[in-house]
Amino acid sequence: MQENWWKNAVVYQIYPRSFMDSNNDGIGDLKGITQKLDYLKELGVDIIWLSPVYKSPNCDNGYDISDYQDIMDDFGTMADFDEMLDEAHKRGLKIMMDLVVNHTSDEHPWFIESARSKDNPYSDYYIWRDGKEGKEPTNWEASFGGSAWEYCAARDQYYLHAFAVKQPDLNWDNPKVRQEVFQMMDWWCQKGIDGFRMDVISMISKPEVFEDGHVREGHQYAEIGPIITHGPHEHEYLKEMNREVLSRYPLATVGETACVTVEEAKKYAGFDEHELNMVFQFEHMDLDFGSYGKWNNRPPRLTQLKEVLSKWQTQLHGKAWNSLYWDNHDQPRVVSRFGNDKEFRAESAKMLAICLHMMQGTPYIYQGEELGMTNAGFTSIDQYRDIESINAYHEIVEGGIAGEDYMMECLRFKSRDNARTPMQWDSSVNAGFTEGTPWIEVNPNYTGINARAALADKDSIFYYYKKLIGLRKEYQIITEGSYELLLPDSEELYVYTRTYGDEKLLTVCNFTGDIQKFEVPGGFEKSRCLIGNYSRDVYKGQIELKPYEAFVLYKCR
Ligand code: TEU
Ligand code: CA
Numbered sequence: 001m002q003e004n005w006w007k008n009a010v011v012y013q014i015y016p017r018s019f020m021d022s023n024n025d026g027i028g029d030l031k032g033i034t035q036k037l038d039y040l041k042e043l044g045v046d047i048i049w050l051s052p053v054y055k056s057p058n059c060d061n062g063y064d065i066s067d068y069q070d071i072m073d074d075f076g077t078m079a080d081f082d083e084m085l086d087e088a089h090k091r092g093l094k095i096m097m098d099l100v101v102n103h104t105s106d107e108h109p110w111f112i113e114s115a116r117s118k119d120n121p122y123s124d125y126y127i128w129r130d131g132k133e134g135k136e137p138t139n140w141e142a143s144f145g146g147s148a149w150e151y152c153a154a155r156d157q158y159y160l161h162a163f164a165v166k167q168p169d170l171n172w173d174n175p176k177v178r179q180e181v182f183q184m185m186d187w188w189c190q191k192g193i194d195g196f197r198m199d200v201i202s203m204i205s206k207p208e209v210f211e212d213g214h215v216r217e218g219h220q221y222a223e224i225g226p227i228i229t230h231g232p233h234e235h236e237y238l239k240e241m242n243r244e245v246l247s248r249y250p251l252a253t254v255g256e257t258a259c260v261t262v263e264e265a266k267k268y269a270g271f272d273e274h275e276l277n278m279v280f281q282f283e284h285m286d287l288d289f290g291s292y293g294k295w296n297n298r299p300p301r302l303t304q305l306k307e308v309l310s311k312w313q314t315q316l317h318g319k320a321w322n323s324l325y326w327d328n329h330d331q332p333r334v335v336s337r338f339g340n341d342k343e344f345r346a347e348s349a350k351m352l353a354i355c356l357h358m359m360q361g362t363p364y365i366y367q368g369e370e371l372g373m374t375n376a377g378f379t380s381i382d383q384y385r386d387i388e389s390i391n392a393y394h395e396i397v398e399g400g401i402a403g404e405d406y407m408m409e410c411l412r413f414k415s416r417d418n419a420r421t422p423m424q425w426d427s428s429v430n431a432g433f434t435e436g437t438p439w440i441e442v443n444p445n446y447t448g449i450n451a452r453a454a455l456a457d458k459d460s461i462f463y464y465y466k467k468l469i470g471l472r473k474e475y476q477i478i479t480e481g482s483y484e485l486l487l488p489d490s491e492e493l494y495v496y497t498r499t500y501g502d503e504k505l506l507t508v509c510n511f512t513g514d515i516q517k518f519e520v521p522g523g524f525e526k527s528r529c530l531i532g533n534y535s536r537d538v539y540k541g542q543i544e545l546k547p548y549e550a551f552v553l554y555k556c557r
Helices: 031-034 037-043 080-090 109-114 175-191 234-244 262-269 302-316 345-357 387-398 404-414 451-458 461-474 476-480
Strands: 011-014 047-050 067-071 094-099 151-153 157-160 195-200 251-257 278-281 362-366 482-486 491-501 502-508 517-518 528-532 543-546 550-554
Touching: 031 037, 031 080, 037 080, 037 461, 047 195, 067 080, 067 175, 080 094, 080 251, 094 251, 109 550, 157 502, 175 234, 234 262, 262 278, 262 302, 302 491, 345 461, 345 502, 362 461, 387 404, 451 461, 461 476, 461 528, 476 491, 476 502, 491 517
Parallel strands: 011 047, 011 362, 047 094, 094 195, 195 251, 251 278
Antiparallel strands: 151 157, 482 491, 491 502, 502 550, 517 543, 528 550
16 A cells, blocks of 8 residues: 555545434444445545444443444444445445544443452553542543542542543553553454544643643633643653554554644654654634633634634644544534535535645545535524533533523534534435434434435535545645645635645635635636636636635646
């Protein structure tokens, strides 16, 4: 296999619970994925990243694992997995597994043992501390609310959980833990999987000394992310993982690295670092944070978005590898967030696709993004299923921090469940996802927005994604070229060039629903338009961009 094959690959993320239900119990499953592989082949992606399919009590939809070498009952059996892997490989599709090893479920046998006593073989597998004057060891806040410490009477100690109470953090400083994890990874590699997406991998090495953190005004605890990310042994452990497992297989690896900076990313994903191939950074996703953290109801300014994305483009160039994404299972739908899901849904979805897919890095498409699926539009808290959203709602509304209407608006804008409504396959009942009762409500707009309709319309968002994937395979400049931002101060237009030897690309995106004047820069007179979301005859001089118009010009010499 070609070295660095993942550099011009395109990844498609499947959230199995919401993808396709094969047995009508209302929950997506592995057989459902197998049924839809031809659809993904048609789209043209190379790798499928599967959100966790391992055995799990599902407090966080599979991100709480109780057995790493077994399949979640809801999703099927290991035989179903093997069949899916085999069928994917037959079609030239690769499978990237979600690797959740910062924490396990509290129902994992390691934790059950660990919680029993201070002197059993597993007692040091998790992070245990004595209380401080009858209280939690530190003031750290769990990412899903409340203290990050939970008391356990059998040990008269607290365990650390950066996420939910049911997600205790593993103790990576224990070499036995690292060996267990590496062996488990090796077992999956032997099975023939093709990569790992590593959940909050930036949190595995905890600080040497545990100290209270700064508590922001109006908060009870200190935000845990900045305290426990990029710890003292982080890169040592990843290099060890690389030596012991990753380097022995032709894998694609991506680290989900909460709180990562450009400087840190160069360590995780630097070309000579022998750690990971690339990382997910969050700066462009966190721009719309407000005084209640992610719970906010308005998008960032375009200049901020451009500044962040451009920084990652230019500063990693030649040194480390970017991943490119607008959407995943933790983020709202991009067309509702940075586009316009009402009057200009198709136009803005295509514009956003063009904007991202002409950048340097490996693009990730989240299920339904290729259809322009929108936020869920839930109006009652009872419609939500996500532990983060539900906990935050209670904490913020019942704590009197913000009013109910405001919080419901924030959830409609930012909740993770916006991405988790079932995939919209066709206009039959429940969008063709299930004939049973779906575990989370289907977005009622499925009658118009669905895969069948998209496949039947040559001008659909789906075919723009397909074309963009094709362009990446055809033009090396998209993978290799350097990036330059034009018009940095414009709040309306996102314009950038890519340069590779004698070749140049110009990407022009109107981020507004209004007509915008634009002067095509000199030098592109003899260029060709590779893709655009409106038809236009002339691409030179002064032009008027239509609402959410985007196009890409290419020239050689
Ligand atoms: O998310 C990690 C992470 O950094 C979260 O704080 C993320 O920013 C948040 O969900 C956004 O609201 C990963 C998984 O992607 C997520 O689904 C899991 O819930 C979490 O880890 C715990 O495993
Ligand atoms: Ca099912």
